[in-house]
Every structure is written in C-alpha cells, then in structure tokens.
Amino acid sequence: MAQIAQVLVDVPTMQTNRPYSYRIPAAWRSQVQPGMRVVVPFGRGKRRVQGFVLACNDEDEPAYDGELKAIDTVVDLAPVLNSEALALSKWLADSTFSFQITCAQTMLPAVMRAKYVKLLRTTATTPTAIQTTLFHGQTSVPFDDVATTPAQVSELLRLQAAGAVEVYFQVKNQAHHKTMVGITAALDQADLVAAEKTVRAGAAKQLALLKGLQTLNGETLAQKKFSEQFAVSEAVIRTGEQKGWLKKTPIEVYRDPYATANIKATKPLKLNDEQQVAVDRIVAAVQQPAKTTFLLEGVTGSGKTEVYLQSIAAALAQGKTALMLVPEISLTPQMVQRVKGRFGKAVAVLHSGLSSGEKYDEWRRIKRQEAQVVVGARSAVFAPLTNLGLIIMDEEHENSYKQDDAPRYHARQVALWRSQYHDCPVVLGSATPSLETRARAEKGVYQRLLLADRVNQRPLPKVSIIDMKTELQKHAESNFSQALLVALQDRLDRHEQSVLMLNRRGYSSFVLCRDCGFVLKCPNCDISLTLHMDTHTMKCHYCGHEEAIPRICPNCHSHQIRYYGTGTEKVEEELRDLLPDARIIRMDNDTTRKKGAHARLLSQFGSGEADILIGTQMIAKGLDFPNVTLVGVLNADTALGLPDFRASERTFQLLTQVSGRAGRAEKSGHVYIQTFNPDHYAIRFAQHHDYEGFFKYEMRMRHQGGYPPYYFTVQITASDLDEAIAAKRMYQLLQWLKPRLTPSTQILGPTPKPIARVNRRYYYQIVIKYKREPNLAATLTTLLHETQVQQRQGLQIAIDVEPLHFM
DNA sequence: AGCACGCCGACT
DNA sequence: GTCGGCGTGCTC
Numbered sequence: 001m002a003q004i005a006q007v008l009v010d011v012p013t014m015q016t017n018r019p020y021s022y023r024i025p026a027a028w029r030s031q032v033q034p035g036m037r038v039v040v041p042f043g044r045g046k047r048r049v050q051g052f053v054l055a056c057n058d059e060d061e062p063a064y065d066g067e068l069k070a071i072d073t074v075v076d077l078a079p080v081l082n083s084e085a086l087a088l089s090k091w092l093a094d095s096t097f098s099f100q101i102t103c104a105q106t107m108l109p110a111v112m113r114a115k116y117v118k119l120l121r122t123t124a125t126t127p128t129a130i131q132t133t134l135f136h137g138q139t140s141v142p143f144d145d146v147a148t149t150p151a152q153v154s155e156l157l158r159l160q161a162a163g164a165v166e167v168y169f170q171v172k173n174q175a176h177h178k179t180m181v182g183i184t185a186a187l188d189q190a191d192l193v194a195a196e197k198t199v200r201a202g203a204a205k206q207l208a209l210l211k212g213l214q215t216l217n218g219e220t221l222a223q224k225k226f227s228e229q230f231a232v233s234e235a236v237i238r239t240g241e242q243k244g245w246l247k248k249t250p251i252e253v254y255r256d257p258y259a260t261a262n263i264k265a266t267k268p269l270k271l272n273d274e275q276q277v278a279v280d281r282i283v284a285a286v287q288q289p290a291k292t293t294f295l296l297e298g299v300t301g302s303g304k305t306e307v308y309l310q311s312i313a314a315a316l317a318q319g320k321t322a323l324m325l326v327p328e329i330s331l332t333p334q335m336v337q338r339v340k341g342r343f344g345k346a347v348a349v350l351h352s353g354l355s356s357g358e359k360y361d362e363w364r365r366i367k368r369q370e371a372q373v374v375v376g377a378r379s380a381v382f383a384p385l386t387n388l389g390l391i392i393m394d395e396e397h398e399n400s401y402k403q404d405d406a407p408r409y410h411a412r413q414v415a416l417w418r419s420q421y422h423d424c425p426v427v428l429g430s431a432t433p434s435l436e437t438r439a440r441a442e443k444g445v446y447q448r449l450l451l452a453d454r455v456n457q458r459p460l461p462k463v464s465i466i467d468m469k470t471e472l473q474k475h476a477e478s479n480f481s482q483a484l485l486v487a488l489q490d491r492l493d494r495h496e497q498s499v500l501m502l503n504r505r506g507y508s509s510f511v512l513c514r515d516c517g518f519v520l521k522c523p524n525c526d527i528s529l530t531l532h533m534d535t536h537t538m539k540c541h542y543c544g545h546e547e548a549i550p551r552i553c554p555n556c557h558s559h560q561i562r563y564y565g566t567g568t569e570k571v572e573e574e575l576r577d578l579l580p581d582a583r584i585i586r587m588d589n590d591t592t593r594k595k596g597a598h599a600r601l602l603s604q605f606g607s608g609e610a611d612i613l614i615g616t617q618m619i620a621k622g623l624d625f626p627n628v629t630l631v632g633v634l635n636a637d638t639a640l641g642l643p644d645f646r647a648s649e650r651t652f653q654l655l656t657q658v659s660g661r662a663g664r665a666e667k668s669g670h671v672y673i674q675t676f677n678p679d680h681y682a683i684r685f686a687q688h689h690d691y692e693g694f695f696k697y698e699m700r701m702r703h704q705g706g707y708p709p710y711y712f713t714v715q716i717t718a719s720d721l722d723e724a725i726a727a728k729r730m731y732q733l734l735q736w737l738k739p740r741l742t743p744s745t746q747i748l749g750p751t752p753k754p755i756a757r758v759n760r761r762y763y764y765q766i767v768i769k770y771k772r773e774p775n776l777a778a779t780l781t782t783l784l785h786e787t788q789v790q791q792r793q794g795l796q797i798a799i800d801v802e803p804l805h806f807m
Numbered sequence: 808a809g810c811a812c813g814c815c816g817a818c819t
Numbered sequence: 820g821t822c823g824g825c826g827t828g829c830t831c
C-alpha cells in the first residue's frame with residue numbers, strides 16, 4: 001500500500017512548480033489516490049496549503065533526504081482530476097510556461113480552489129487577560145486583525161514563543177452542496193401502522209402523514225414534494241418529527257440554471273446534400289474512431305449547428321460523450337434550448353453567466369457521468385467528460401477562445417490535445433476560419449468540409465460600401481452618411497428593424513486623413529503607427545520605429561488629418577436628433593454591465609420594442625432577428641488602423657459576421673458599410689462575401705510580412721510601476737535572448753504598449769518570430785527562473801505563446 | 808506566497 | 820550590546 005504521495009502544492013511560484021513528497025498517515029492509505037485534493041503543511045511555519053496528489057508510491061521516489069511531513073487531511077472522497085486531467089495540466093503548464101498548480105485550478109470549478117485564513121488561536125496556557133484583550137472571549141481571531149503594526153507583530157511572536165497563543169492556518173473549501181430537506185420514516189412499516197391508533201380521533205392530517213410515511217418504503221422524499229403529495233403542512237410534519245415518526249435528512253440537489261422542464265423537444269432537421277456529406281464524414285470518424293480534425297466552413301445560415309447536433313447524436317449512439325464549445329457571446333438561451341431540446345437532460349451547460357455554485361453543480365453532473373453532452377465557452381474545454389467521442393468548436397476564429405491571463409491557453413490547442421488523448425475527431429466550424437486553421441486545411445492537416453449554400457436558399461445580403469471621404473465633403477462631420485440615413489428612414493416606414501454597429505477597437509489611437517483615408521504606417525513593418533500623446537510621437541509597436549505626429553497628410557497634404565474614434569453614446573445622441581421618431585436601444589459595455597442586461601436588451605429588440613439597435617462588436621454575433629433587414633457599419637476601418645497584423649483579418653471577419661445579421665428570414669437584407677478606406681481589400685472581399693479571395697490575398701500579405709501562419713510568435717511583456725525599470729529590463733532581456741536563440745529567429749522590440757499605463761503600470765513587449773526554434777522552450781523556462789528575483793521587486797514578466805493581440 | 812535566517816543601522 | 824529594517828533562499 002502506498003506510503004508516500006507526490007503532492008503539487010498551491011504555491012504558484014517557479015521554485016515550487018514541482019511535486020513534494022508527503023507521508024500518507026496509515027488511516028488514509030487505502031483511500032488516497034492521484035487526483036485528490038489534500039491539505040498539507042508547507043514551509044517552516046504553521047502554514048498549511050491545499051495540494052493535488054499527483055502520484056502515490058511505496059518508496060520515496062525521488063528520494064528526499066529530510067524528514068517527510070504527513071498529509072494533514074484528504075479533501076476528496078474520489079479524485080477530482082483523473083489521469084487525463086493530470087497529464088493535461090502538465091502539458092498545459094509546459095506549453096504555456098505557467099505553473100502546473102495554476103493549470104490544475106483552471107481546469108476545475110472556481111469553488112474548488114481553497115481559501116486561506118491565517119488565525120491566531122488561544123492555547124491551554126493563554127492568560128485570562130489576553131483572552132479578553134486580544135480574543136474578546138473568542139477562541140480565535142483573524143491574524144491580520146490583531147497584527148496591524150510591527151509592534152503588535154513582535155508582541156504576538158513573543159506570546160507565540162511562550163506558548164500563550166498559536167498561529168493556525170485554516171484551509172477553507174468553498175464548495176458547498178445545495179441541499180433540500182428530505183423526509184425519511186423513522187419507524188418500520190408495522191410501527192407506522194401501529195402509530196395510527198395513537199392519534200386523537202379526527203386528526204385527519206396526522207393520519208395522512210402516517211399513511212404517507214408508509215408509502216415511502218424506507219426511501220427519502222423531499223419535504224416539499226411530500227407536503228404536496230399527501231396534503232400535509234410543514235407544521236404537521238414537524239409534529240411527526242417530534243413524535244419520532246420521521247427524520248428530516250438533507251438531500252443533495254443540483255442548482256439547475258436552466259429549468260429543464262419547459263424546454264421543447266426538437267427533432268433532427270432534414271439535411272441538404274452538403275450537410276449530409278459533412279455529417280457522414282464526421283460520423284465515420286466518430287465510429288472508426290479517428291482523431292481527424294475537420295474544418296467545417298459554412299456561411300451564416302448554412303446550417304452548421306444542425307451538422308453539429310446530428311454528429312453529437314451519432315457519438316451518443318456509440319455510447320460516447322461529446323463536447324461542444326461556443327464563444328461566450330453566442331451561448332444564448334436560444335442556443336442552449338436548441339441543444340437541450342435535442343438531448344434533454346444529457347446536456348450540461350458551462351458559461352460565465354452561471355453562479356459559481358451552478359458551475360460546480362454542472363461540473364459534478366458531468367463528473368458523475370450524468371451528462372454526456374457539454375456545451376460551454378472556453379473553459380468548458382476542460383469538462384471532465386470520459387469516453388469523449390467528438391469535440392466541436394463553433395466559430396473557431398473567435399478571439400475569446402484564448403485566455404488573456406495565465407495560463408494563456410487557446411481552447412483550440414486543448415481541444416486538439418484531448419482529441420489525441422481520446423482518439424476522437426474535432427470539428428472546427430466557422431464562416432470565416434482563422435488563417436492558421438484554413439492554412440492547415442490547405443496543407444491537408446485538417447479535412448475541409450464545405451457548406452456553400454444557405455439552407456433556405458436565401459441569397460446573401462447586398463452590401464454597399466459608402467466612402468466617407470466624399471460624404472464628409474458633402475456635409476458637416478456626421479457619423480451617418482446620406483445613404484444610410486435614407487435607408488434607416490425607409491425601414492422605419494416599413495416597420496422593419498435595423499442594426500447599427502460601431503467598431504470601438506482602436507479608439508482614437510491612430511491618425512487618419514479624412515480626405516484620402518491615409519493611415520500613417522511604419523516604413524519597416526507596414527503596420528499602422530500608434531499615437532502616443534505622452535511623448536507626442538507616432539510609434540510602431542513591432543520594431544519601435546518612432547516619428548513625429550503629422551500635421552498635414554503625407555499623402556494628399558490635406559489638413560484634415562486627425563485621431564479617429566467615436567463612442568456609441570455620441571452616435572445614439574446624433575441619431576435621436578436625426579430620427580426623432582425612432583425607438584433606439586444601445587448596447588455597449590455601459591448598458592450591459594449588469595448581469596443579464598445583455599440578454600434583456602436583445603429580447604426587447606427581438607420582441608419589436610425598438611426599431612434600431614446600436615452597439616459595438618457584441619451585436620455582430622449570435623443574434624438572429626427575422627425582422628432585421630438593414631445592417632449599418634458606421635466605421636469599418638477603426639480596426640484596420642490598429643498596429644496588429646491581424647487587423648485585416650479581424651475586420652473581414654467582423655464585417656462578414658455582421659452582414660449575416662441582415663435578412664435571415666423572409667425578407668432580404670441590405671448592408672451599408674461606411675469607411676474611409678473603401679478600396680481596402682478586407683472591406684472589398686467582405687462586400688462580395690468572398691472568404692476564399694480574402695484568404696489568398698491575406699496569406700500573401702502574411703508571407704511578405706513574415707507573420708503567422710508562416711511564422712510562430714511568442715510575446716514577452718514586462719511591466720513595472722517605474723517605466724524606466726520596465727524599459728531597461730526589456731533591453732537587457734533582448735541582449736540576453738539574442739545569443740540563446742537561432743540566428744534565423746527574429747526578435748522585435750522592445751516596444752512600449754500603446755496604452756502605456758494600465759493600472760499605474762508601464763508595459764513593454766518583445767515579440768519573438770520564428771519558424772523553427774529548438775532552444776525556445778529551454779530559453780523561456782530559464783528566463784522565468786532568472787526573473788524571479790525581479791518579480792519580487794515588482795517587475796512582472798509574462799510570456800504569451802501565439803498571442804492574439806499585439807498591443 | 809510565507810517564513811526564517813542573516814546581516815547592517817539607531818536605539819536602550 | 821539588541822531591536823528591527825529588508826535582502827535572500829527554502830519549503831517535502
């Protein structure tokens with residue numbers, strides 16, 4: 001029997017990013033298994049931390065020549081991380097340069113992370129005076145409450161040394177199970193019958209209670225149900241409890257975020273030929289099984305979801321489970337209902353709108369194999385499904401699949417890892433696949449499945465591009481072109497709805513010429529220069545090139561060159577002025593901050609309470625209103641101005657996506673795109689719904705610029721409260737990196753981030769671009785080790801592998 | 808992260 | 820001389 005456990009402790013630092021050996025007390029030996037949480041003493045003081053058992057062995061292996069400490073408590077009855085999860089956490093830590101403990105915790109519901117309280121406790125020898133002055137009669141007080149000054153701390157240390165008080169670390173488990181009161185008979189059947197004779201004549205309710213208890217056959221029934229079923233009040237039940245007829249016992253219940261009861265069952269829809277081909281190929285891979293990755297490419301309305309659902313059904317028919325990832329923003333109640341309508345109680349939903357308790361309950365349903373289908377956003381990729389038969393990732397190009405803080409993982413990478421582990425296929429779905437994914441399909445690494453037709457044969461909306469340069473010459477500065485205003489008025493008259501999107505990205509951080517649409521670019525990188533008001537310069541965030549802010553347009557010598565940007569509020573104001581009769585709903589970060597506000601605004605718009613919906617990017621996704629026949633994009637180019645090589649890709653994706661919002665039902669739609677760059681390829685290809693054209697063109701651009709998918713990238717960011725320190729460290733880092741990496745690898749920067757100061761910190765970044773870099777992992781790991789000392793001094797270093805944002 | 812150890816300056 | 824400031828290194 002295992003005597004020693006290898007434990008991963010909850011101390012996220014570089015030095016402690018490895019297992020520690022602990023003795024398993026005899027009483028626990030038969031129970032402790034890898035993947036369970038334990039509480040262990042750690043460090044020289046009385047500190048206790050939570051940890052995960054990674055392995056159990058008989059001998060201390062690897063040997064530690066010191067005395068082993070013993071595990072304090074075992075938190076779980078069954079492992080919370082299975083062997084797949086343990087292996088995944090290791091891989092994730094290595095591939096994202098983060099700590100394994102952080103990865104393990106990321107994979108579990110937040111409530112399973114321990115909370116620590118440092119307490120000061122009384123001992124047997126605590127003097128009475130101290131019990132009153134310090135503890136106010138309590139047996140323990142939070143350490144921080146009584147140790148605020150250095151003098152107090154030293155006094156406490158003295159008391160502790162004398163044994164008058166002791167320090168104690170409380171490790172709190174935040175995971176609580178919700179319970180209901182349940183009724184269990186306390187007497188056997190014969191005694192319950194006998195008890196009927198003891199009740200006073202005419203006590204009908206008491207009799208009903210006894211009769212009810214007799215029907216339980218020793219089972220436990222929820223008090224609420226019992227009370228309804230036998231028409232006895234809680235008071236009667238309480239009397240029964242006092243008479244010793246019954247016991248009240250807690251029954252564990254799940255917090256059900258979506259009442260399953262009122263969801264209508266839906267039947268599989270008839271597939272068109274293309275959909276059928278896709279389903280057949282996916283199902284074949286599920287059945288074989290084969291770890292094929294499919295790219296399911298289909299325009300809005302081509303019926304991707306139906307392909308997913310029927311493929312999932314095939315996995316379930318094989319006795320396997322399925323995981324369906326969707327971007328947070330498309331995880332709407334409609335979407336959930338559609339999946340639940342098909343698979344009922346087999347579905348578990350995981351997304352950020354759930355309370356932490358609800359997430360925990362859904363997680364447990366999956367863990368206990370009570371749910372076979374999981375629908376969720378990014379972190380659902382870690383759902384503890386066993387026997388996984390299919391993984392689906394809808395809208396695979398969405399940026400929200402990448403986590404912004406440590407561990408900086410991309411759900412797609414995790415999905416592919418799990419597909420290897422489970423030997424199951426992955427389906428990546430999108431109307432506008434990321435270049436990385438589409439390029440892999442081109443090379444035959446992924447299998448491409450195409451849905452070219454819209455299921456209802458409805459044509460894609462007509463897209464008109466409005467040149468705002470000429471518009472501005474015609475009339476004063478307005479956010480609305482004449483053509484768009486006329487179209488809006490027309491929809492108002494016909495009682496149809498309109499959606500207006502304002503692209504908020506890149507808000508006034510670059511300069512644009514209002515006469516010719518010229519955006520100042522870096523001579524070295526062909527990427528827009530960013531305006532820095534602090535230094536009054538234009539900077540390139542790739543190579544660090546810097547130049548003066550132009551007063552006249554270098555292209556057409558116009559004076560109309562200025563920062564570009566506007567807000568939704570301003571737009572709404574102007575629109576109310578222009579169209580006073582229109583009912584307008586505005587959706588942006590301000591109006592959707594409150595929980596559920598997003599869904600509420602959408603449902604108001606959906607039920608026709610407004611004529612026009614104004615919003616930021618968030619309205620481009622996941623809304624489907626049949627009465628919307630006009631979509632206007634007020635400023636298509638702001639994203640183009642960003643100093644990011646993915647600017648064109650994002651713009652193209654966004655415009656394509658928002659265009660899909662127009663005219664989905666019986667009415668055909670029209671899209672107006674207002675731009676200062678009417679000839680930009682991203683806008684032109686979006687106008688013609690030409691993903692292929694865009695892909696080919698953009699691939700050429702990436703090839704020329706030496707960007708992904710032709711190169712891999714790693715971003716290293718340093719931040720400090722003192723700008724000089726951050727900058728200095730990054731220049732030192734550059735010198736340190738150069739000799740360690742292959743000569744063909746490019747190191748760009750260091751450059752300051754456009755928003756130089758966030759949370760009073762200054763940010764600098766270095767980007768490493770490489771095709772093949774055998775020294776990369778070792779170099780970055782060394783870097784993490786060597787920067788520890790500086791981390792303590794306040795300099796923060798972050799490594800982001802394949803970052804999505806370069807600003 | 809938290810804690811102890813250890814080495815320097817300003818006090819009893 | 821000692822108390823306590825913080826820099827350094829370790830935690831099974």
